[in-house]
Amino acid sequence: MKLIADSGSTKTDWRLISPDGQVSALTSTGINPYHRSENEIDDTLASLEFIGKKDKVGQVFFYGAGITGNDAEYILQSALHRRFGFQCEVFVGDDLLAAGRALFKEGKGIACILGTGSNSCLYDNGIIREKIPALGYILGDEGSGTDMGKRFINALFKRALPGKLADEILKNEEIEMHTVLKNVYREEYPARHLASYSRIIRKYISHESIKSIVEEAFDNFFRKNIVKYKNYASYEIGFAGSIAYHFKDILEETSKKWDLEKITVLSSPIDELVNYHKK
Numbered sequence: 001m002k003l004i005a006d007s008g009s010t011k012t013d014w015r016l017i018s019p020d021g022q023v024s025a026l027t028s029t030g031i032n033p034y035h036r037s038e039n040e041i042d043d044t045l046a047s048l049e050f051i052g053k054k055d056k057v058g059q060v061f062f063y064g065a066g067i068t069g070n071d072a073e074y075i076l077q078s079a080l081h082r083r084f085g086f087q088c089e090v091f092v093g094d095d096l097l098a099a100g101r102a103l104f105k106e107g108k109g110i111a112c113i114l115g116t117g118s119n120s121c122l123y124d125n126g127i128i129r130e131k132i133p134a135l136g137y138i139l140g141d142e143g144s145g146t147d148m149g150k151r152f153i154n155a156l157f158k159r160a161l162p163g164k165l166a167d168e169i170l171k172n173e174e175i176e177m178h179t180v181l182k183n184v185y186r187e188e189y190p191a192r193h194l195a196s197y198s199r200i201i202r203k204y205i206s207h208e209s210i211k212s213i214v215e216e217a218f219d220n221f222f223r224k225n226i227v228k229y230k231n232y233a234s235y236e237i238g239f240a241g242s243i244a245y246h247f248k249d250i251l252e253e254t255s256k257k258w259d260l261e262k263i264t265v266l267s268s269p270i271d272e273l274v275n276y277h278k279k
Contacts, residue, residue, distance in 0.1 A: 003057045003084075004277055006098050006270045007031045007064035008241075009116045010192055013270040014048065016057070023274055032066035033075045034136075035189065041075070045083040059089045061277060063098030063269075065117060095269075096121045097128055101276045102269030103238030110229055112221075114251070115241030116195040118144035120225040122235070132225045137191040143221025145195030145243045151213045152197050153180055161209050173200050195243075202246055214247050218254040226258065238264040 002017040007030055014026040028044050030036075036044070060080050066072055076092045084090075100111035100123030108124040118141045122130040137146040155161050156169060157177055169175065183193040204210045226232050237260055244251055245267035255263050266272060 001056050001058060002277055003060045004270065004273050005031075005060070005062045005064070006095065006268065006273060007062070008095060009035065009065050009189070010195070012044075012064070013268060015270055015274050017274060017278065021278065031064055031076070033064075033072040034066040034068075038075060038079065041079045042082065045079055048083075057084045057088055059091075060084060061091045061093075061273075063093050063095050063273070065095045067092060067094040095119070096131065097123075098269045098273055099123075099238070099240040099266075100128065101126060102240060102266060102272035103264055104236065105272075105276055107236070109236035109238055110226060110232060112225070112237070112239045112244070113241045114143055114145075114221070114239055114244035116145050116191055117141045118147070118221060118225075118241075118243075120229075122229050130229065132228050137194070140224075141191075142224050143217045143243070145198040146191040147220075148201055148213060148217050148243070149194030149197035151217060152201050152210075153194070155209070155213060162207075165204070165207055165209065169200065169204065175200075198243060198246070205247075205250075211250065214250050215254060218247075218251055219257070222254060222258045226260075233259050236264070237262075238266070240266045240269045242267060 001019065004015045006013045009030045009032050011030050012028045014028065016024040026048055028048060031041055031044055062076055062080060064076065067076065073092045077090050080090045081088065095113060096111060096119045099113050100121060103109065103111050104123055106125050110120060111123045112120040117134060117137060119134040120132050121128045134140050141147050156166055156175065184190045201210055201213060237255065239251065244265050248265050251265065252263060
């Protein structure tokens with residue numbers, strides 16, 4: 001059996017493909033080697049329940065955020081071998097490769113991720129040809145949920161939103177500055193916390209001042225990522241991730257400003273990855 005995983009910083013989608021083609025779905029917390037210790041990764045893998053099918057897994061294809069070098073690959077490969085046995089064939093790649101394979105299969109195009117974090121690459125027939133570094137939520141991740149969350153919180157407390165709207169949000173959403181600061185500067189997973197405000201942004205998106213936050217974040221993503229690829233407008237452009245999916249209309253509007261008339265958007269790569277690996 002084949003086991004496929006698409007792991008972001010927040011959650012991991014798993015699909016188990018049986019020899020007859022049937023697919024079983026599981027979800028776990030995100031497995032990012034930059035943010036999770038090896039013991040935490042082992043605990044997450046141990047929590048997966050395959051109903052007695054563990055020993056029958058012959059191949060694992062794990063795609064994840066934070067797989068940016070040999071050390072990260074080794075950590076995940078070792079953890080997966082401990083979980084499924086050393087006889088199991090294990091492939092580890094980054095989540096950007098997953099997006100490319102899900103979006104373009106054996107074709108080519110610019111594959112992008114807009115979720116908790118963001119990323120982009122020039123993809124060609126199963127491999128990444130060129131990549132603009134993401135740099136993470138402090139130095140990069142333009143257009144991501146984390147980026148939007150930072151922009152939203154800044155606008156909310158720096159009085160950049162209309163007073164009446166700010167008061168409504170603070171009251172209805174029970175946002176308190178000291179709680180935000182504690183979660184960002186003292187608790188684990190600050191990027192995940194900031195990205196959680198995308199739900200509130202979406203709720204109030206009809207307000208122009210809120211919509212402009214999303215527009216500016218997406219515009220910055222195109223400026224610092226997409227246009228850096230030579231002849232970018234000649235490629236198909238595809239996006240995967242919850243932010244791309246839930247703000248698709250604004251993403252399409254922004255793409256047209258950069259002379260990109262058509263984009264493809266997937267909420268999650270996992271189901272198209274199943275189709276890719278079934279072949």
